[in-house]
Each structure stands twice: as C-alpha cells, then as structure tokens.
Amino acid sequence: MLRIISALLLAATTATATADDGPPLVSNPPERHIVVPGDTLWGISGKFLQQPWRWPEIWRLNKEQVANPHRIYPGDVVVLDLSQGSPQLKLAKPLTPARLQPQVYSEPVRSSIPSIPTNVIEPFISRPLIVEAGDLDKAPRILAAEESRVLIGAGDLAFVKGMQHDDIEKWQIFRPGKPLKDPENGQVIAHEAFFLGDARLIQGGDPAVVKVVRAKEEITRGDRLVPTPPQTIITYAPHRPDSEIAARVMSIYGGLNEAAAGSVVSLNRGSRDGLEIGHVLALFRKRNAADHDQDGRRTSTALPEQRYALVFVFRVFERVAYALVMESSRPVIVGDAARNP
Incomplete structure (x- = not known):
C-alpha cells in the first residue's frame, strides 16, 4: 500500500522559530x-510541536488537503530529521528491502489515525442532535409496544405511526x-434532540413494525424516529478560521455545569x-472583581480577559x-467567549 503520508510530513520549524515562522x-x-492504535494526529504532533494543533502549517497542507488530510496508520514511524538544516518530519524508510518471493498476500484493512479522539465524538457524528422547532413533530412516532408494555428496550417490537418510507431499514429514536x-440575548436558536436508541424496520405499513436493536435510554410511546444518516469520518485537519x-x-x-478536556460543548455560531x-478556537474568560471605594461603597472592576482552553469544531449546523x-487549564463554563486562537 502506497504510504501517502510521505507527501504530508514536510518541513518543520526550528526550536527557536518565532510564531511568524511557524510553531516551535x-x-x-x-x-x-x-x-x-489510539494515536491521533493532534497527539503525535504534540510530541514534536509546542502547539500541536498547528501541524497543518508545519506540514504545509494546501486548502484542499486541509479539508481531507492524508492519513497515517499504526506501525508507521514518524522521525525528526535534522540533516537538512531545518527539522523535517517524515516517515522512516525500511532498513532493508523485502525479499521478493512468490506468495499470496493478504493485507488486513487498517484504520487510519484520526485528527482527534473519535471515541468521544462518534455519537455526535452519526446523530442529528440539532432540530428546528417542530421538526420532530412531523417524524414517525411510536404508537404502542407489543403486549401493551409501557417501556421499550433492546429486542422489543414497537408499532410506529406515520412511517412513509418502507424502503429505509435503519432508524434512530429520539425525544425532543x-x-x-x-447566552448573548437569551433567544432560542435551536433544540437538542435526545438520542434514545436504534431500530430496524421489520414490516412496513401504517402502523409499521420496528425492532429496537439498541436502547441507550428507556423508550416509550410518543418517541420519534428519523432515518439513520450515513456516518461521516472526521478527517479534517485543525486550522484557524x-x-x-x-x-x-x-x-x-x-x-x-462545567466542562474539562474531553468534554463536548455547543457554540452559538454555525455555518x-x-x-x-x-476549526480550532480558543476559549477566553472575562470576570469582574468586587471591591470597595474610599467611601466604602461596593464597586466592580473588570479583570483582564484570560485565555485558557482550545476547542476543535467537529460538527456544524446553520x-x-x-x-x-x-486542552484546558481551568473548567469551561457557559458564557465563556470562543474566538480565533
């Protein structure tokens, strides 16, 4: 298999490079x-760079490559080459060529290394999450369970009203x-859909019959079904807006109430x-300190804004x-500012 990463890992900066010259x-x-396995491009870059999210700049990806970066795989060896005067990151070449012999080759499918940890964000990639007000009201709804059950779990059958797509087999179950x-004006700009589980169409019609194949939470009458979307693999490289x-x-x-590294937050901006x-954004916090003036009256003094975290945008709605x-040096709270790093 051609190691396409060799075109990706290009010149890096020296240890004394300035921010304008690139990440040191x-x-x-x-x-x-x-x-x-388990490595990420962010994590690997952090072993070499002080600012690991800036690895596309170091490896000089063009705009098209940033949207679909090259991949590396477990077993690849990334080396730091100092022989050309300025450091370079590249894949190590085999020490000796493989001996050619007549044989049947069987190469297993290898999972590429993602940009960021996918185990945390996978549920957010494959589920709608955001719906406009009233959208779920139009979706097929669970009318009843078999044997008049109140709660529905994995392996149970459910009867669904309003399902008009007999050609769609896989469905997801949600509750508004x-x-x-x-946080800037208090306006409701969207609704989160609460994911409950997955279902498979057994029999079409109205009502249709579905089988619950996975139940993350208890499912009951009135819960809604939407078609399962195709899963999108996050391969985008981190970059500034x-x-x-x-x-x-x-x-x-x-x-x-608070978030830390590895948590998921929503932002009040979209596509x-x-x-x-x-996109990588920095989080900032601005707060006031209580004080008293010479007459003993309570006053409030604005403190300098502090940058304390980085977030990676992985799903965007309107x-x-x-x-x-x-990464974060303090707890993340609602209302903190998110801006270009």
Whole structure:
C-alpha cells in the first residue's frame, strides 16, 4: 500500500522559530515516534510541536488537503530529521528491502489515525442532535409496544405511526430535548434532540413494525424516529478560521455545569457565521472583581480577559456548532467567549 503520508510530513520549524515562522518544537523532542492504535494526529504532533494543533502549517497542507488530510496508520514511524538544516518530519524508510518471493498476500484493512479522539465524538457524528422547532413533530412516532408494555428496550417490537418510507431499514429514536438559548440575548436558536436508541424496520405499513436493536435510554410511546444518516469520518485537519469568529459557549453536553478536556460543548455560531469542521478556537474568560471605594461603597472592576482552553469544531449546523475541548487549564463554563486562537 502506497504510504501517502510521505507527501504530508514536510518541513518543520526550528526550536527557536518565532510564531511568524511557524510553531516551535518542544524542548528535547524525540527522534522518532512509532504510531500505535489510539494515536491521533493532534497527539503525535504534540510530541514534536509546542502547539500541536498547528501541524497543518508545519506540514504545509494546501486548502484542499486541509479539508481531507492524508492519513497515517499504526506501525508507521514518524522521525525528526535534522540533516537538512531545518527539522523535517517524515516517515522512516525500511532498513532493508523485502525479499521478493512468490506468495499470496493478504493485507488486513487498517484504520487510519484520526485528527482527534473519535471515541468521544462518534455519537455526535452519526446523530442529528440539532432540530428546528417542530421538526420532530412531523417524524414517525411510536404508537404502542407489543403486549401493551409501557417501556421499550433492546429486542422489543414497537408499532410506529406515520412511517412513509418502507424502503429505509435503519432508524434512530429520539425525544425532543431542551432548547438551546443564545447566552448573548437569551433567544432560542435551536433544540437538542435526545438520542434514545436504534431500530430496524421489520414490516412496513401504517402502523409499521420496528425492532429496537439498541436502547441507550428507556423508550416509550410518543418517541420519534428519523432515518439513520450515513456516518461521516472526521478527517479534517485543525486550522484557524479564515474570518474572525466571535462565539460563546452555549451549553455543555450532558447538562453539566462545567466542562474539562474531553468534554463536548455547543457554540452559538454555525455555518452561516463561517464556522466549519476542523476549526480550532480558543476559549477566553472575562470576570469582574468586587471591591470597595474610599467611601466604602461596593464597586466592580473588570479583570483582564484570560485565555485558557482550545476547542476543535467537529460538527456544524446553520446556527450551532459542537466542539471538543482539547486542552484546558481551568473548567469551561457557559458564557465563556470562543474566538480565533
């Protein structure tokens, strides 16, 4: 298999390079790294670069490649080459050529290394999440369960009213969730759909019959079904937005009050504002300190804004985007600003 990554890993900067020249190397970078399952491009780059999200700049990807970066695989060896004067990252070549012998080759399918951890964001890639007000009201709904059950679980049959697509086999089950309010003005700009499970069409008609193949939560009458969308693999490389983005953290997925590295947050900006998959944004917090003047009256003083986290945008809707917190020095809270890094 042709190792297409060789065209990707190009010139890196020196350890003393300035921000204008590109991201500097870390102190005492390793000579090589053997790629293992579970690695990410962000993580591998962090072994060599002080700012790992900027690896597309170091490896000089053009705009088309940023939208669909080359891949590397477990077993590949990334080496730091200093022989050309400026550091380069490249794949190590085999020490000796393989001996050619007549034989039948069987090469297993290898999973490429993703840009960021996919185990956290996979559920958010394959599920709609955001719906306009009233959209789920038009979707097929569960009318009843077999044997008059109230709750439906994995392996149970359910009768569905309003299903007009007998040619679609795989469905997802949702329940209308909470409204998402813009922290800047309190306006409801979208609704989250609460994912309940997966179902498979057994028999068409009205009502139709489906079998619940997976139940993440308890399913009951009135819950809605939407066709399962094709899964999209996130291969976009991290990069700065082309235009200035001024967003705010709108919610923390799961109803939590605070988020940390590895958490998913929603932002009050989307595709219409210029956000796209792969954008990296920095989080900032601005707060006030209580004080008293000479007369003892309570006052409030604005403190300098502090940058404390980076997020990777991995799913974008028209007015809302979801981002994964990649690194953070303090808890993320609703209302914090998200802007170009």
